[in-house]
Every structure is written in C-alpha cells, then in structure tokens.
Amino acid sequence: MLQAQKKKWLPLGLALAMTAGVPFGASAAEEKSVAVTAIVEHPALDAARDGVLDALKQAGYEPGKNLKWQYQSAQGNNGTAAQIARKFVGDQPDAIVGIATPSAQALVAATKSVPVVFTAVTDPVGAQLTPSWEASGTNVTGVSDVLALDKQIELIRQIVPEAKRIGIVYNPGEANSVVVVKALKELLPTLGMTLVEASAPRSVDVGSAARSLVGKVDAIYTNTDNNVVSAYEALVKVGNDAKIPLIASDTDSVKRGAIAALGVDYRLLGEQTGRIVVRILNGEKPGDIxxxxxxxxxxxxxxxxxxxxxxxxxxxxxxSAAEIIQ
Structure with a gap:
C-alpha cells in the first residue's frame, strides 16, 4: 500500500522522464528550438548550416532528443524568405539563424523579440541588421564573412600580374554585393585598375552577364554573391571558353572551376555562429553579444x-595554398 502510494505521488516530471527513457533532469521543458533559414542552397551556405548544427551537437543539443531543429531554404526568392521568416517567428523558437544577407534581413524585419543570429553576411551594418559592430542591445547578433579587399586584389595580381580591368558579376539587389562593388570602385583606381560591372539579378542571368564581359576584362573576381555562387558553373564555362581567369572569394568555388580563392571556411564560420546560438540557448541575450x-x-x-x-x-x-584542387 505504501509503495503504491509513493508511486501514485511520483513527481510528474520524473515519471515522464522515466517513461520516455531519458535521464532525470532532461525533461521536455528543457528542449530547445532552433530554426535556420538560408536564401538559397549552395556549397558555402550549406556548409555554414552544417557548421551551426555541429556546434549545437558539440554543446549537447541533439535533434530529436533535446533540440527541435528546423531548416528551410528560400530558393533564391526574397518573397519566400519573408514568408519563411514570418513562419519561423510565429513558431517562437529560442533562436533563429539567418544564413546570408537577404534571409537575415527578412528575419530582422519580422521580429524585434525572437533572438536572430546572422551568418555569412558581409556587412551587417550596411544591411541594417545591427546599428554598429558593437553589441546591439537588440535581438540581433551574428558572424560576418567580410573579407579585406586589399588581400583579394593582391591574389588577383599574383595570378594575373598585368591585370588592369577587373570584371565582377553580381546581383544589384543583394546588399552584401553592393557593398563590395562600392568598395572595389574606390580601391581599384588607387592601384591603377578599373572595375567593369555586369548585373545578374537572377541566377539564370549569371551566364549572360559573364558573356557581356568578354573582351572587356583581364580577369573576373567573384565575391560571395548568392546568385553567382549558386550558378557558378555558368561563369566557369565563360571563363574557360574565353580564357578569362576567374578568382573567387568563396573557397568552394575553386572546386567548381575558379582558379583560386582566399576565403572563409564556411563550415568553421557556421561552427562559430553555432557557438553564439549555444550562448543564447544557455541564457545570454543576443543584444549583449x-x-x-x-x-x-x-x-x-x-x-x-x-x-x-x-x-x-x-x-x-x-x-602557400591550404588546399590544391586536382
């Protein structure tokens, strides 16, 4: 009778934990929720996403156990990015990760309360994600993939020493690309070089934009523009056919046909981002990071x-290469 009475009054949380076969203390109330969205799927952004999940796992957060993990790609469509942002905000997760500038911007526009962590964003200040590079005091923080452009130009000169006219294919609607183009316009003339632009508002425009540069440039430099990276093979075909050297800032593009890239390891960038997410899951405010x-x-x-x-x-x-692609 006494045993039955004790069993009857067994604390509900412990009973549920025993029923679920999980250790005491890992109750359903402790499950965390992280939603992740990317503007498009391509190797660099996919690597960033996987790096975020790696960091969460390293911190003990396992999908299906104590972590609810959601991921959606906007497939290159800003309208879809906004829909995903509203859906994720409505789910009220513990944190939302926005991969690349358009997805991060959609999230920041959709919420002022749910923690937002951006990654693979070149200029968070210019994209109006944060007011400065200091802790924002808002619901937003994250990790930038910004690169020092002087080192990028130095790499171009190592590969094409006589290059004077540098071509760039980019999406004028993508804030991170606009920032890079503006900076190159200011930097290149100081080095006796000029920038030749070709617009690719959609990924299907990349090939024709690259062809418009034939005969006008000595090399083509590609930043981390998501339209360009998602359709990089079209750019490579033009480079190979017209004998125009392609230099990238995304290391995955080298595996796809660029000559070289001095860039961020996006898997490591994702892990760095994931460690910020862990800090938020453990109680820190994004505005303090x-x-x-x-x-x-x-x-x-x-x-x-x-x-x-x-x-x-x-x-x-x-x-000097960390990796030579054969």
Whole structure:
C-alpha cells in the first residue's frame, strides 16, 4: 500500500522522464528550438548550416532528443524568405539563424523579440541588421564573412600580374554585393585598375552577364554573391571558353572551376555562429553579444582551372595554398 502510494505521488516530471527513457533532469521543458533559414542552397551556405548544427551537437543539443531543429531554404526568392521568416517567428523558437544577407534581413524585419543570429553576411551594418559592430542591445547578433579587399586584389595580381580591368558579376539587389562593388570602385583606381560591372539579378542571368564581359576584362573576381555562387558553373564555362581567369572569394568555388580563392571556411564560420546560438540557448541575450568576424582565411588553388583559363601559377602561390584542387 505504501509503495503504491509513493508511486501514485511520483513527481510528474520524473515519471515522464522515466517513461520516455531519458535521464532525470532532461525533461521536455528543457528542449530547445532552433530554426535556420538560408536564401538559397549552395556549397558555402550549406556548409555554414552544417557548421551551426555541429556546434549545437558539440554543446549537447541533439535533434530529436533535446533540440527541435528546423531548416528551410528560400530558393533564391526574397518573397519566400519573408514568408519563411514570418513562419519561423510565429513558431517562437529560442533562436533563429539567418544564413546570408537577404534571409537575415527578412528575419530582422519580422521580429524585434525572437533572438536572430546572422551568418555569412558581409556587412551587417550596411544591411541594417545591427546599428554598429558593437553589441546591439537588440535581438540581433551574428558572424560576418567580410573579407579585406586589399588581400583579394593582391591574389588577383599574383595570378594575373598585368591585370588592369577587373570584371565582377553580381546581383544589384543583394546588399552584401553592393557593398563590395562600392568598395572595389574606390580601391581599384588607387592601384591603377578599373572595375567593369555586369548585373545578374537572377541566377539564370549569371551566364549572360559573364558573356557581356568578354573582351572587356583581364580577369573576373567573384565575391560571395548568392546568385553567382549558386550558378557558378555558368561563369566557369565563360571563363574557360574565353580564357578569362576567374578568382573567387568563396573557397568552394575553386572546386567548381575558379582558379583560386582566399576565403572563409564556411563550415568553421557556421561552427562559430553555432557557438553564439549555444550562448543564447544557455541564457545570454543576443543584444549583449558583439557581432563577430572570422580570421581563419584559407587559400584554395586549382591548377587545372588555371590551365583552362590561360594562366600558369607560380610555385610560391602553390606552396602557400591550404588546399590544391586536382
């Protein structure tokens, strides 16, 4: 009788934990929820997403156990990004991760209360995600993939020493690309070089935009523009056919046919972002966390692409590469 009475009054949380086969203390109330959205799927952004999940797992948050994990891609459509943002905000997760500028902007427009963590965003201040590079005091923080453009130009000169006219294909509707184009317009003339622009508002426009540069440029530089990266093979075809060297800032693009890239490891960028998410899940306010950048740049080189695009690479450049794509 006494045993039955004790069983009857067993605390509900412990009874549920025992029923579910989970350790005492890991009750349903402790489950956390993280939603992730990206403007489009391509290798760099996918790597960032996977890095976020890696960091959560390393901190003990496992999907299906104590973590509700949601992911949706906007497939390159800003309207879809806004719909996903509203849906995720309505779900009231513990944090939402916005991968790339358009998705992060959609989230920030949709909520002033749910924690938002951006990643793979070049200029969070210019994109109006945060008022400055200091802790914002808002519901927003994150990690930028901003790169020092002087190092990018130095890489172009190592590959094409005589280059004077640098082409760029970009989406004028993507804030991070507009920032880079503006900065290049200011920087290149100081180095005796000029920028030649080609607009690609949609990913299907990348090939025709690249063809418009044939005969007008000595090399094409690509930043982390999501339209361009998602359709990089179209750019590579033009580069190979017209013998125009392609230099990227996204290391995954080297595997797809660029000659070289000095860029961020997006898996590591995602892990860095995930560690911020963990801090929020553990009780910190996003507005108290200063936006971060990555200083883990890597040089990837593709000698086969160089041969197809009409240039030879120095041994010094090859020796300095973190990875050589064969």
């Amino acid at each position: 200063q936006p971060q950048t990555s200083d883990k740049l890597q040089l990837f080189v593709n000698p086969g692409a160089a041969a197809k695009q009409g240039v030879s690479l120095s041994q010094a450049l090859l020796d």
